[in-house]
Amino acid sequence: MxxxxxxxxxxxxxxxxxxxxxxxxxxxxxxxxxxxxxxxxxxxxxxxxxxxxxxxxxxxxxxxxxxxxxxxxxxxxxxxxxxxxxxxxxxxxxxxxxxxxxxxxxxxxxxxxxxxxxxxxAANFAIGAVLMMKMAVEAAKYMPDVEIIELHHDNKLDAPSGTALVTAEMIKQVRESHKQGHANEKEKLAGARGAEYDGMRIHSVRLPGYVAHQEVIFGGLGQTLTIRHDSIDRxxxxxxxxxxxxxxxxxxxxxxxxxxxxxx
The missing domain is CATH 3.40.50.720 (NAD(P)-binding Rossmann-like Domain)
Incomplete structure (x- = not known):
């Protein structure tokens, strides 16, 4: 024991x-x-x-x-x-x-x-979250334009979440660094485009009702790919x-x- x-x-x-x-x-x-x-x-x-x-x-x-x-x-x-x-x-x-x-x-x-x-x-102990991160890394090899949205309960103290940061770090290892979005884009409200990590954008949502959720959105010519994991219970x-x-x-x-x- x-x-x-x-x-x-x-x-x-x-x-x-x-x-x-x-x-x-x-x-x-x-x-x-x-x-x-x-x-x-x-x-x-x-x-x-x-x-x-x-x-x-x-x-x-x-x-x-x-x-x-x-x-x-x-x-x-x-x-x-x-x-x-x-x-x-x-x-x-x-x-x-x-x-x-x-x-x-x-x-x-x-x-x-x-x-x-x-x-x-561990940033996340859910088996499904580990699989989500692994799948995101594989997708990033072919679709390098990516943004991360993580959604958690409103009592979470840190943002972005550890899972989002680990996901971004893993993606960074397989894609060339580049700044996403229009070169001349302007935020009308500070932070509207989220946090920047190696050119990627990470967005944090904090609301009652959520537990721990994350989606990784990839964009390419004429298509998008979304990989999402939801923990609906602790x-x-x-x-x-x-x-x-x-x-x-x-x-x-x-x-x-x-x-x-x-x-x-």
Whole structure:
């Protein structure tokens, strides 16, 4: 059994992770942490009492439970510190919180190697989202004019989403950089054309009712191609989270990014 603690266990994603861990035969939930504590983690997740009360002290939880893995769905402002703490205690972080900078990722890689411990980050844990990104890369080889629209719930803190940025980075590897749109186009309102990345445009939508959605639109002579993925429920991320919890125990020390790296 792989011993797992969930950081951010009181939140919507964290509660869903608790449920997934409790219901997997190879994983054992041994701890739960959040800034809001005091409730049985299973009750909060809707899977019945577990006897594991959500704590507000991550270090104490690690000391008491000696976990193998920490799943972290907290916030961009705290995830670097919580991941660093886990690594220094030789606990393997599986991070689903987006918003870490390249410098922070490099530092986590350094800390992980210093402590001979693996660290894993994924911009999106949905299997379908990984396939969407792979298909977008293939399409970009033949249709290099592309824009990305990502749509999320209105409580998401970072924009563009991590998935959109990873998609753009992957597309950049297979297309020649070029600025899209008319050479003399003018924005009547700042930001109307979205954010620019290597000449591509990325647009972020934040509205109630959405969970996580992305479409990659390619344009060519007389045709368009749209590749879209929709997560209509947070359970869509759980097969990827569970997979990461199992695979990370066999990864080399250091940082591994994105689900495609651990999918067989």
């Amino acid at each position: 792989i011993k797992v603690i969930v950081n951010g266990a009181h939140g919507r994603m964290g509660s869903t992770v608790v449920n997934a861990v409790v219901n997997d035969s190879e994983l054992e939930l041994v701890g739960a942490v959040d800034i809001v504590g005091g409730m049985d983690a299973g009750d909060k997740a809707g899977c019945g009492k577990t006897g594991i009360i959500i704590s507000t002290d991550l270090q104490k939880t690690i000391d008491e439970t000696k976990p193998d893995v920490m799943v972290d769905f907290t916030q961009p402002s705290v995830v670097f510190n919580t991941a660093s703490l886990a690594l220094k205690n030789k606990v393997r972080p599986v991070i689903g919180t987006t918003g870490l900078t390249d410098e922070q990722k490099a530092e986590l890689d350094k800390i992980a190697k210093e402590n001979n411990t693996a660290c894993f980050i 359970t869509s991320f759980m097969p990827g989270v569970v997979l990461a919890c199992k695979k990370i125990v066999g990864l080399n020390a250091g940082l591994t990014c994105n689900l495609d790296k651990i999918m067989d």
